[in-house]
Amino acid sequence: MVGLTAVLAVLFVLANLPFMxxxxxxxxxLxxxxxxxxxxxxxxLCLALAMACLLFVExxxxxxxxGQGWEFQVVLLCLFVVAGFPGFVCRFFWKESV
Incomplete structure (x- = not known):
């Protein structure tokens, strides 16, 4: 259970890294x-790193x-998009109140 939590935490961090x-x-x-x-x-690149991390943990x-078929990549992509949504919202939609 700890391994699954750690993998999901790494996935969440990698998904939000480009936006934060x-x-x-x-x-x-830069x-x-x-x-x-x-x-x-x-x-x-973060998605590829997350996929490599998941394969390593497996x-x-x-x-x-x-063998990972197309289902693995689609599920990982969907999970990555959902995990990265908070960072995307904070970067592009969150406006500071004056």
């Missing part, structure tokens, strides 16, 4: 604000990694 940080992947400082294309690239827990 002004740096590329939370590490590289000279100008992030463009939409750069943010989309960052989302795709191999660690089960001892073997099972």
């Amino acid at each position: 940080s002004l740096r590329f992947l939370g590490v590289v400082a 000279a100008s604000p992030k463009s939409g294309r750069l943010m989309a690239l960052e989302v795709v 191999r660690l827990v089960e001892g073997v990694s099972y």
Whole structure:
């Protein structure tokens, strides 16, 4: 149960990282604000990192990694979109009251 909670926490952090940080992947400082294309690239890279993390944890827990069909990728993508929604809302829709 702890492993599942840790994986979901990592997924949540990776899904919100592009929207919460002004740096590329939370590490590289940029000279100008992030463009939409750069943010989309960052989302795709974080999704790939989350998928690699999930496959690593599966191999660690089960001892073997099972073949992942298109269903695995679709479920992970949907979970990633839902987990990243709070960061997206905070970045683009939340307005500070004056």
